[in-house]
Amino acid sequence: MSKISVSIAGGSGYTGGELLRLLLFHPHVKIKQVTSEKYAGKPVFKIHPNLRTITSLRFSTIEELKDCDCLFLALSHGRSLHKIDFFCGLAPKLIDLSSDFRLLTTEQYRRWYGINHPRPELLTQFVYGIPEIHRQEIKSATRVACAGCNATAALLGLYPLYQTPLCHPAKTIVEVKAGSSQSGRSPSPGSHHPERNGCYRVYQPTGHRHIGEILQELSLLWDSSFHFTATSVEMVRGIQAVSHVFLSEPATEKDIWKTYRQFYGSEPFIRIVKDNSGLYRLPEPKILSGTNFCDIGFSKDPLSDHLVVVSALDNLMKGAAGQAVQNFNIMNGLPEKTALNFPGLHPI
Ligand SMILES: NC(=O)c1ccc[n+]([C@@H]2O[C@H](COP(=O)([O-])OP(=O)(O)OC[C@H]3O[C@@H](n4cnc5c(N)ncnc54)[C@H](OP(=O)(O)O)[C@@H]3O)[C@@H](O)[C@H]2O)c1
Numbered sequence: 001m002s003k004i005s006v007s008i009a010g011g012s013g014y015t016g017g018e019l020l021r022l023l024l025f026h027p028h029v030k031i032k033q034v035t036s037e038k039y040a041g042k043p044v045f046k047i048h049p050n051l052r053t054i055t056s057l058r059f060s061t062i063e064e065l066k067d068c069d070c071l072f073l074a075l076s077h078g079r080s081l082h083k084i085d086f087f088c089g090l091a092p093k094l095i096d097l098s099s100d101f102r103l104l105t106t107e108q109y110r111r112w113y114g115i116n117h118p119r120p121e122l123l124t125q126f127v128y129g130i131p132e133i134h135r136q137e138i139k140s141a142t143r144v145a146c147a148g149c150n151a152t153a154a155l156l157g158l159y160p161l162y163q164t165p166l167c168h169p170a171k172t173i174v175e176v177k178a179g180s181s182q183s184g185r186s187p188s189p190g191s192h193h194p195e196r197n198g199c200y201r202v203y204q205p206t207g208h209r210h211i212g213e214i215l216q217e218l219s220l221l222w223d224s225s226f227h228f229t230a231t232s233v234e235m236v237r238g239i240q241a242v243s244h245v246f247l248s249e250p251a252t253e254k255d256i257w258k259t260y261r262q263f264y265g266s267e268p269f270i271r272i273v274k275d276n277s278g279l280y281r282l283p284e285p286k287i288l289s290g291t292n293f294c295d296i297g298f299s300k301d302p303l304s305d306h307l308v309v310v311s312a313l314d315n316l317m318k319g320a321a322g323q324a325v326q327n328f329n330i331m332n333g334l335p336e337k338t339a340l341n342f343p344g345l346h347p348i
Pocket of ligand 1: 009010012014035038062074075079097099149184316319
């Protein structure tokens, strides 16, 4: 099988670095170009030191990009959209990691991003990139918009429950704790070490942009009883979503198990983590660093309708680059786990 040529626009960022790490070891991929405007001409290992001696690739500019079979866009918010016609002309397959094409309508985009989407006709051309929800569409898609990292963690925990009468349309409250790499490599006042180190900061109590894509995928109305709060915690990688679901029908833990097993039984990257004893009884992001797993666990209060769902993942992997490579494999008819077999480290 001849190799599939890919390029990465935005290869100097954190998700771009992870894409490089994964794709350099993908047996069916040849990386053609990787871009950075700031570091054009420099070897990629100068920015991604883990890749020293692994590749001799150097950064190009976006203007220097040539045709390839699949183009990954790992650019800051708004930058994919800015040059979308140019990018579409370079490759028959496009995988965007940004939020520029995740929502299906311009009304939704305006509601969550505060502006009219300048290219609304393109929105429905992108498939929302969570394989566990949209695998069939992704198989034949030419354009995929990968999901937000917080949204991926929350949605993978909640989606199976929302396919049953169990919690629809009851109230749900999601509490996300996230590591610092979520904000990308550009420094900001909030990422300055004395301000970020040791913090436990509620940075988005209400109105988080990812709510839009979560409501869209759960088929919920804008004014539904869905609440989402995001907090920065002391981690570099990782997200843990704790979702409080109030069941609208009586259910036991056995029923909940059955629901998840039915939905995720053959999923390669979903693990149900719910043990009665031991340290890792419920999902924790720490041991997922560098892996493409999303671990999901739950606990049902036997005395009430309250179900706590815990889902965890690495924001740069299953929440971004790993998800993108999983989508790439699906779009190209390759085994879904190709280049995504890393089981993580323990202890870490
Ligand atoms: N970090 C996460 O956990 C995560 C998870 C899911 C999705 N995402 C999304 O993935 C995308 C990349 O995230 P990231 O964390 O990797 O960001 P990042 O570390 O800040 O990297 C951003 C990349 O975009 C490039 N860039 C920025 N402004 C540009 C411009 N005006 N023209 C051309 N290139 C420009 C940068 O290149 P230069 O070297 O030229 O500056 C860099 O390569 C974002 O849209 C983000 O929302 C991130």
